[in-house]
Amino acid sequence: MAKDSRQIEGGLFPRKVVPVLIPMPAERAYSYALPEGVEAGPGQIVQVPLGPRLVAGIVWDGEADQVNPDKLREVTQVFDCPPVNEPMRRFIDWVSAYTLSPPGLVARMALRAPAAFDPEPMIDALRLTETRPERLTAARERVLEQAGDGLAWSKSGLAHAAGVTPSVIDGLFAQGVFEPVKLPPPPVVPDPDPDYQPAVLEDGQAEAADALRATVAKSGFGVTLLDGVTGSGKTEVYFEAIAEAVRAGRQVLILLPEISLTAQFLDRFHDRFGARPAEWHSELAPRMREKVWRQVTEGRVSVVAGARSALFLPFHDLGLIIVDEEHDPAYKQEDRVFYNARDMAVVRARLAQIPVVLASATPSIESRVNAQQGRYSHLLLPGRYADAGLPDLKLVDLRRYPPARGGFLSPLLLRAMAETLERKEQSLLFLNRRGYAPLTLCRVCGHRFECPDCSSWLVEHRFRGQLQCHHCGHNEPTPQACPSCGALDHLTPCGPGIERIAEEADKHFPDARVIVLSSDMAGGTRRLRIELEAIAKGEADIVIGTQLVAKGHNFPLMTLVGVVDADLGLSNGDPRAAERTYQLLSQVTGRAGRSGRKSLGLIQTYQPQHPVMQALASGEPEAFYERETDERSRAMLPPFGRLASVIVSAATRPEAETHARALRAAAPAAPGIMVLGPAEAPLALIRGRYRFRLLVHGERGRDMQGFIRAMLAQGPKARGSVQVQVDIDPQSFL
DNA sequence: AGCACGCCGACT
DNA sequence: GTCGGCGTGCTC
Numbered sequence: 001m002a003k004d005s006r007q008i009e010g011g012l013f014p015r016k017v018v019p020v021l022i023p024m025p026a027e028r029a030y031s032y033a034l035p036e037g038v039e040a041g042p043g044q045i046v047q048v049p050l051g052p053r054l055v056a057g058i059v060w061d062g063e064a065d066q067v068n069p070d071k072l073r074e075v076t077q078v079f080d081c082p083p084v085n086e087p088m089r090r091f092i093d094w095v096s097a098y099t100l101s102p103p104g105l106v107a108r109m110a111l112r113a114p115a116a117f118d119p120e121p122m123i124d125a126l127r128l129t130e131t132r133p134e135r136l137t138a139a140r141e142r143v144l145e146q147a148g149d150g151l152a153w154s155k156s157g158l159a160h161a162a163g164v165t166p167s168v169i170d171g172l173f174a175q176g177v178f179e180p181v182k183l184p185p186p187p188v189v190p191d192p193d194p195d196y197q198p199a200v201l202e203d204g205q206a207e208a209a210d211a212l213r214a215t216v217a218k219s220g221f222g223v224t225l226l227d228g229v230t231g232s233g234k235t236e237v238y239f240e241a242i243a244e245a246v247r248a249g250r251q252v253l254i255l256l257p258e259i260s261l262t263a264q265f266l267d268r269f270h271d272r273f274g275a276r277p278a279e280w281h282s283e284l285a286p287r288m289r290e291k292v293w294r295q296v297t298e299g300r301v302s303v304v305a306g307a308r309s310a311l312f313l314p315f316h317d318l319g320l321i322i323v324d325e326e327h328d329p330a331y332k333q334e335d336r337v338f339y340n341a342r343d344m345a346v347v348r349a350r351l352a353q354i355p356v357v358l359a360s361a362t363p364s365i366e367s368r369v370n371a372q373q374g375r376y377s378h379l380l381l382p383g384r385y386a387d388a389g390l391p392d393l394k395l396v397d398l399r400r401y402p403p404a405r406g407g408f409l410s411p412l413l414l415r416a417m418a419e420t421l422e423r424k425e426q427s428l429l430f431l432n433r434r435g436y437a438p439l440t441l442c443r444v445c446g447h448r449f450e451c452p453d454c455s456s457w458l459v460e461h462r463f464r465g466q467l468q469c470h471h472c473g474h475n476e477p478t479p480q481a482c483p484s485c486g487a488l489d490h491l492t493p494c495g496p497g498i499e500r501i502a503e504e505a506d507k508h509f510p511d512a513r514v515i516v517l518s519s520d521m522a523g524g525t526r527r528l529r530i531e532l533e534a535i536a537k538g539e540a541d542i543v544i545g546t547q548l549v550a551k552g553h554n555f556p557l558m559t560l561v562g563v564v565d566a567d568l569g570l571s572n573g574d575p576r577a578a579e580r581t582y583q584l585l586s587q588v589t590g591r592a593g594r595s596g597r598k599s600l601g602l603i604q605t606y607q608p609q610h611p612v613m614q615a616l617a618s619g620e621p622e623a624f625y626e627r628e629t630d631e632r633s634r635a636m637l638p639p640f641g642r643l644a645s646v647i648v649s650a651a652t653r654p655e656a657e658t659h660a661r662a663l664r665a666a667a668p669a670a671p672g673i674m675v676l677g678p679a680e681a682p683l684a685l686i687r688g689r690y691r692f693r694l695l696v697h698g699e700r701g702r703d704m705q706g707f708i709r710a711m712l713a714q715g716p717k718a719r720g721s722v723q724v725q726v727d728i729d730p731q732s733f734l
Numbered sequence: 735a736g737c738a739c740g741c742c743g744a745c746t
Numbered sequence: 747g748t749c750g751g752c753g754t755g756c757t758c
Binding site: 019024026028031033048050051052067073 | 756757758
């Protein structure tokens with residue numbers, strides 16, 4: 001540690017100076033002096049003055065920067081909190097370097113629990129003494145009997161158990177019948193029991209479970225891709241890996257896309273382990289958040305199920321990471337620190353030398369390539385349980401069976417819906433488009449409603465009487481007359497949204513109970529949960545929904561799934577469009593058929609020959625995946641040779657200037673510049689053909705090549721410094 | 735990230 | 747003449 005000598009109150013005192021990572025975007029740890037007699041090693045969470053405020057930071061490794069002694073301030077408090085361990089600190093450094101984010105911002109993600117750095121307060125409790133009350137009433141007798149077990153009770157708990165009011169206990173306490181004791185705060189969740197209710201596994205599953213158990217028992221770093229169709233028992237299989245880690249007394253992290261973190265999942269865990277896992281996600285109440293954080297650092301919580309941010313919890317002794325639905329784009333964070341939690345989970349596992357399991361029914365291309373190349377082990381589960389067959393998937397060629405004029409549902413789909421209704425079973429219509437119509441125009445003058453802020457089309461929301469921009473959130477009431485030519489009642493909706501499909505379903509089946517589900521539904525998540533429960537209980541006949549019906553929730557009575565427009569999303573220029581469409585439609589159609597009844601999926605398309613449609617209809621995605629892998633590696637790895645390519649983060653205004661300068665600095669040195677977002681980088685990395693210098697990340701869906709060209713043309717107006725990351729070698733973590 | 739400082743429009 | 751918009755800069 002650096003020594004700093006300076007005059008204090010007339011004497012020369014050497015002061016220990018430590019580097020402290022502050023939860024703020026500084027490029028380096030700041031230096032703080034330790035007060036006389038105070039020790040704080042790397043990982044210790046401390047409180048330090050920063051400008052006018054006091055903030056929590058982490059004592060970092062290495063020498064503290066030499067800093068102007070006049071500026072040097074003192075650590076104000078060393079929290080009574082377990083230090084952030086070495087692998088976690090290396091993880092923070094790694095993520096910072098890889099994402100080009102200041103380490104402080106990454107550290108901040110690990111410290112997102114404002115008041116958790118002080119120990120949880122002990123709980124006040126009462127224990128019976130030898131003293132007995134002078135007068136014994138019936139109520140007092142009940143209390144004495146109840147507390148006679150010699151254990152400590154909380155006042156309210158005891159009162160409740162004995163069926164008396166707390167004042168009875170106050171009276172006894174006053175007479176010395178009870179003494180006050182302090183109890184450690186209760187755990188947020190009871191310990192899971194690895195042997196509570198092991199699933200009965202079939203041959204293929206048992207084999208996979210054994211393999212995973214062996215991996216966990218052996219410990220050490222390794223990635224396993226657990227690959228099996230919806231309903232093949234992936235969850236049951238990785239639960240066995242979790243059981244093994246819990247038996248070994250180590251902590252487990254289960255990452256889920258936020259939307260999949262449902263009561264259903266937690267209940268399944270409970271059924272297997274006799275207790276729920278601790279939860280970690282953005283909607284957790286602050287008080288609970290702190291408790292979970294604290295107990296995770298102390299190692300008192302053994303299993304956490306969480307959204308991507310849970311990856312930054314400072315576990316005491318992490319022994320296993322599961323990434324469920326590893327292909328899910330929700331693992332990408334595109335805010336401040338840009339990262340893909342699935343990739344960072346692999347890195348965290350590598351640094352902690354523990355196994356990680358990536359599970360999916362529709363693995364991402366990059367994970368499949370990793371598995372094929374032997375970098376990941378690959379466990380392929382056989383099909384569904386016998387009593388939960390996959391739906392029979394059929395393509396509906398819209399050129400041959402077109403919908404009636406003004407409609408979007410083909411006669412084939414309508415007939416299947418009628419039959420499903422007759423059998424008193426449920427239908428699901430899937431269309432990934434909110435609102436009534438994606439485009440509104442005036443039939444008189446051709447005026448199209450455009451967003452004044454971002455120039456995308458305004459989407460009509462008829463239920464709300466609004467035109468909305470799905471890009472920036474702008475909205476305005478739907479006018480009666482055309483704002484351009486003034487013609488009344490000539491505004492025409494073009495194309496379908498789920499509201500319009502609901503209208504069409506209503507028209508054909510006026511007696512059916514129709515429920516529309518989308519993320520912008522009035523009433524928020526609570527209302528959504530209620531609706532989902534109602535559907536599960538059979539209180540709807542036809543469910544019409546967007547993407548959100550694809551995930552997490554099972555609909556046991558659903559025997560028909562109709563995909564209204566399977567082609568939607570295939571033509572948006574995203575190199576992942578086909579892969580995403582395949583994954584989404586597999587998931588959606590997988591919602592049906594869990595009831596054990598015969599079930600059907602009808603996929604409406606104008607392109608029945610498209611590889612995505614063929615893969616869906618045949619149930620054999622291999623050829624599709626092979627083709628996609630080739631396509632994508634061609635599209636994303638242009639033949640630049642072994643280039644130094646350019647990686648930058650974010651694309652907001654201040655950064656864009658910095659990027660421009662970074663690009664100009666890098667361009668002369670590079671034989672070519674390849675522009676990829678961090679989320680696209682992994683495929684390039686695993687192909688191992690390139691060394692990266694900088695990573696340019698554009699906004700979602702943006703033309704990256706165009707973006708970089710535009711920035712180069714614009715030239716540098718940059719100020720400040722450019723952070724250049726040299727040679728991130730993929731082999732260093734995979 | 736916060737928070738202060740510093741220059742240009744609508745108002746007590 | 748001020749109050750206040752957020753653009754820019756700084757924090758050991």
